[in-house]
Amino acid sequence: MSEHTPPICDYEDSDYQQSFWEHGGRAYEDAVEAFALRRLLPPGGKAMLELGAGAGRNTQRYQHYQRVALVDYSRSQLVQAQARLGESERYLYVAADVYRLPFVDGCFDGSTMIRTLHHMAEPALALSQVYRVMAPEGVFILEFANKRNLKAIMRFWLGQQGWNPFTPDLVEFAALNFNFHPKAIKRDLQAIGFVIERVRTVSHFRVGFLKRTMPLRFLVGLDALLQWTGRLVQASPSVFVRARVAGKQRDAAGDVLFQCPRCQTVIPGAGDDLVCGGCGARWPFQDGIYDFRMKTD
Numbered sequence: 001m002s003e004h005t006p007p008i009c010d011y012e013d014s015d016y017q018q019s020f021w022e023h024g025g026r027a028y029e030d031a032v033e034a035f036a037l038r039r040l041l042p043p044g045g046k047a048m049l050e051l052g053a054g055a056g057r058n059t060q061r062y063q064h065y066q067r068v069a070l071v072d073y074s075r076s077q078l079v080q081a082q083a084r085l086g087e088s089e090r091y092l093y094v095a096a097d098v099y100r101l102p103f104v105d106g107c108f109d110g111s112t113m114i115r116t117l118h119h120m121a122e123p124a125l126a127l128s129q130v131y132r133v134m135a136p137e138g139v140f141i142l143e144f145a146n147k148r149n150l151k152a153i154m155r156f157w158l159g160q161q162g163w164n165p166f167t168p169d170l171v172e173f174a175a176l177n178f179n180f181h182p183k184a185i186k187r188d189l190q191a192i193g194f195v196i197e198r199v200r201t202v203s204h205f206r207v208g209f210l211k212r213t214m215p216l217r218f219l220v221g222l223d224a225l226l227q228w229t230g231r232l233v234q235a236s237p238s239v240f241v242r243a244r245v246a247g248k249q250r251d252a253a254g255d256v257l258f259q260c261p262r263c264q265t266v267i268p269g270a271g272d273d274l275v276c277g278g279c280g281a282r283w284p285f286q287d288g289i290y291d292f293r294m295k296t297d
């Protein structure tokens with residue numbers, strides 16, 4: 001792997017969970033995302049990888065998986081997730097960069113990435129890491145922010161927005177915050193080796209006025225009714241894709257989970273600081289959280 005690492009949107013010490021979700025009037029968004037996940041998740045699995053897990057808002061929605069590895073670049077987000085979910089055999093907390101996942105090839109049969117690709121300047125690079133660590137036939141659920149949404153289209157047509165929602169390039173509307181064209185995401189996933197099984201559009205009614213005036217249950221029910229239309233057209237601000245790992249023959253061999261994000265040497269062991277036998281890098285394990293962040297990058 002090259003030394004090149006794209007920039008990271010750092011959530012260290014952010015109060016995102018409280019300010020955005022708990023006190024930010026996002027009950028509608030949370031409920032429609034939960035509905036989409038219920039529709040897309042397989043009935044169960046062994047090992048789920050939650051990428052950009054944040055404070056673990058979605059983690060309990062993966063209850064049919066035997067184990068869940070929560071990965072986030074921000075250690076403080078993982079501390080919040082740990083406070084919510086507790087320390088148990090069921091959860092593995094890993095501070096790491098999605099672009100440099102510290103796992104051996106083929107070790108997860110499920111994966112989700114919700115509201116996280118949003119921060120990736122190089123989505124194909126991030127998605128190829130997800131593919132690498134997933135097992136043959138594994139199911140990956142990806143949420144991405146859709147640049148070709150109805151509001152962006154209207155603003156573009158009215159001359160209120162400089163960027164064109166119809167072009168396939170990504171748009172960085174704020175520093176390290178990206179919206180993507182659905183066709184570009186589909187192209188990237190397929191080029192990497194995923195087969196797209198389902199597409200659902202989500203958050204059709206993410207409009208302040210509607211959220212303030214309509215009953216929550218009504219808006220959520222209406223969104224749930226419309227989500228299937230994502231297979232035909234995507235004009236909502238958020239899109240969920242269920243993709244399956246194709247073209248892979250081998251699961252991870254043995255019980256070893258970690259590999260060095262710096263030199264890709266497999267690192268046996270767990271439950272303690274890990275030292276890479278290849279490059280000598282030391283990866284701390286503190287208070288139940290592994291730390292594979294490459295601080296020198």
Ligand SMILES: C[S@@+](CC[C@H](N)C(=O)[O-])C[C@H]1O[C@@H](n2cnc3c(N)ncnc32)[C@H](O)[C@@H]1O
Binds near residue numbers: 012053055073097114
């Ligand atoms: C908008 S939050 C979403 C959190 C959670 N998925 C949710 O929906 O509530 C995005 C998360 O992605 C994490 N993140 C951003 N870039 C990352 C990267 N390169 N590697 C790992 N995590 C990253 C941030 O630390 C943050 O916790």
